[in-house]
């Protein structure tokens with residue numbers, strides 16, 4: 320009876336420790352031949368942080384929400400959609416469909432009543448809307464309804480962009496394109512840009528950052544912009560004798576099992592559609 324009491328008491332003292340920590344403590348105290356409050360406290364704190372990490376990981380996995388890209392066939396490559404709040408870099412040489420792909424992303428959002436913003440350096444609003452008419456999307460209707468807004472990126476400072484994000488409160492945002500910041504290292508570190516990123520993350524806004532490349536997939540090269548996002552999508556076009564081949568490859572998508580092989584895509588009368596065909600001869604390369 321006495322023995323039982325002691326073991327109960329001992330157990331009660333250490334109930335807050337994990338089994339592993341308790342084993343370490345027992346071993347140490349056994350060897351040292353006495354109690355060690357310092358070690359017990361240290362193990363206790365270690366357990367607490369571990370427990371915390373486990374909890375946040377679990378809640379992260381269970382609450383991961385995926386956003387439809389709006390491009391048929393694309394979401395099959397990324398477990399059904401883009402993790403909400405991701406910054407996705409869309410890159411490739413000029414004329415490879417990056418702008419179209421991004422407009423399609425906003426259009427899908429508008430259909431789902433999710434507000435979208437388009438910050439454009441390259442084209443003016445009218446040109447963008449016209450581009451959409453080609454595919455039978457009436458973007459101007461969404462602009463009139465205020466569900467999509469188009470801004471001339473070049474006229475805005477990062478502070479103003481952060482303000483717009485706060486006041487408009489969109490679900491989806493596109494920056495087309497950000498190569499205008501010539502020095503990527505400075506750009507990544509700049510406090511004003513960090514403020515934009517912070518706002519995107521805080522408000523769980525899913526964003527596309529378009530960057531231009533002077534080389535295609537075959538170069539197997541990366542630039543500094545490629546590493547700034549949670550995701551990286553490479554778009555390319557291969558000129559052949561008969562017709563041009565368009566390719567899209569997911570290089571990275573945080574929290575997602577990706578099919579990273581380049582896939583053929585085409586421009587249909589409705590926009591871009593991604594096939595499940597990976598042409599041979601295009602090797603896979605990955606980014607961390």
Ligand SMILES: Nc1ncnc2c1ncn2[C@@H]1O[C@H](COP(=O)(O)OP(=O)(O)O)[C@@H](O)[C@H]1O
Nearest residue numbers: 411412413414415416417418419420554586587
């Ligand atoms: N219906 C279509 N059929 C084939 N190619 C098209 C069609 N519509 C647009 N394109 C091609 O798509 C490219 C423009 O797409 P865009 O999204 O503006 O590319 P990026 O933003 O990468 O420069 C052009 O090269 C154009 O030839």
Ligand SMILES: [Mg+2]
Nearest residue numbers: 417418441495
């Ligand atoms: Mg473009």
